[in-house]
Amino acid sequence: MNPQIPRRKAVWLGLFVLVATCITVGGLMATGTLAQALTPRTRVTTTFHDVGGLSKGDAVWYARVPVGRVERVGLGRDGVDVRLALDSGTVARIPGSVEARVGSDGLIGNPIVVLEPGEAHVHGPLVEGDTVPSRPGTSMDELMEELRATNANVLAITGSVRTVTDRMDAGEGTLGRLAHDDVLYEEVRSTLGSLKVASDEASAMARDGRELARDARDVVATVDAATQGETPLGVLVGDRDAGQDLDATIENLEASSETLSENLAAMRDHWLLGGLFTPKAQKREERQARRAARRDAVDPDDAVAGAE
Template identity: 25%
Template sequence: MDLRENRRAVIVGLFLAIGLIVFILGVFTLGGQSKSFSKSVHISAVFDDVAGLKKGNNVWFSGVKVGTISDIHFTGPSQVDVKMSVDENSRQYIHDNAQVHIGSDGLIGNKIIVIDGGSPQAPIIREGDILQSAKIVSTDDIIKVVQQNNENLLAITSDFKLLSHKILQGKGTVGTLLADSMMGVQLKQSMHNLQIATQSAAVMANNLNKFSNKLSTKGGFADKLFTDTVTFNKIQGAVAQLKAAADNANILTQNLNKASNKLNSTDNVLGILLNDKASAAKVQTSINNLQQGTVKLNDDLEAAQHNFLLKHFFKERAKAKADSLKNAGKQ
């Protein structure tokens, strides 16, 4: 009996020793995961909504667990202060201008604190620092946005259904275009005309380009006109002469105008002759009388030459004239 009881006591002792060893290893393992036995720095952040965050949840930085949440409590209306314990070895990588936000450990996992950003120029975090928190998008907000998008999609679908129904009925421009084959032919012809007009515009642009290139050709008229001062001065002189000629023509036109006005008036002889028929008739009568008087005078002179009293005078006169002509022929 004594040997059996001793054996039982040894077995119980072994089980107790193994259990104690397992317990100690578990404590150290859990303590290592929660950083319970490592030196840490305590920081905090204030949130309007922690979305189910709990004490003991993890703190992550750049995808690495760097600490745990040590406490959560209210600090004011709708404000929650979340205190975090960050491993001292990770503190050198986290700067005091970093932001924190609430994330999830996986798709539907526990809520965690995620530390983002921070510039290397800023100081590293110290004991008691309060980091800036970023507003999180809650599930309710996501559901509201999805619901609103569904409503907008339903409205768009309804409008498109109504629009397609009107198009099938031939209403509107698109419906008429689909239902009226003649309109489709006209539209096709319009597009063809537009294409022709576009090609014509391209040809005209090409011709204008060629024309501008000719104008800028060295030694051409346009080049001389714009660059040769001698040619420009000649052209300017020709323009001045043309202007003077135009001025003279204008003066001549004015003088002719004045002469025409005088001829149309009755304050001068020519005007009277041209415009006053009675005066013109009188002048014509006077001219006729003068012509008749001249004829009679010639007849009288012819008769006087044959008069015996004056016949000797005219013979002497004719003889003297003949001698004068003879002497002039000898010289």
């Protein structure tokens, strides 16, 4: 018997075992089972009245992030006891006041345990051995019942809409008559045109009213400024000293005017400056009178000859 044959079989057997081991380890790592088995866990418990098909290995979510797995599901004294194995690396970020409910990862997805913030005032994160209070979740039966009710409402609405459209097609009701009667349609169109014109006029009136109100505010502001002495008119009206100064100025002007009149009269009567103040019309009349006197003056010899 050749001794190399058993040795060859042993080599092939070793290679087969090595390849099988590599395939197994690779498969476990690909599915995450090995990583989960090697990850440290923090175990907490909760109790539900209805788990809705929850089973071992289902996911545990917190803030829509997977944080662990369901480790055990079994009947207890007060309901269904569920033990949760949470990742120790993330459990430090989960407050101890959370509550658990059974949900699903989609509309018709797998059941999961959802951890949500609760109302209990518990300080610190979850720790090993904690009992998490539970709240009732929405079961698939309730969702189906709501879906059936919604479908019934949709069918009722669809029937009502169909009834209305049938009456419109038959020319019944206001919309039906409007759709089939051209005269009524033209009347409605004319009415809408009149309403548009009235709306435009109302808009113009409102715009004019806003401008009038703005002008009124400007007038009121001007009057207020005058009343408070912020303008010259306000100073004259509201400031007594300014009024007295104005009266004194007017009196001075009147006195100056009288003095000027007296000076002009004296200069007119002066023999040297009087000609400057003689009116032009008076000078013209005097020149014409002198010319007439010269024409009327007749030589004496000419006068005797004329008499003969």
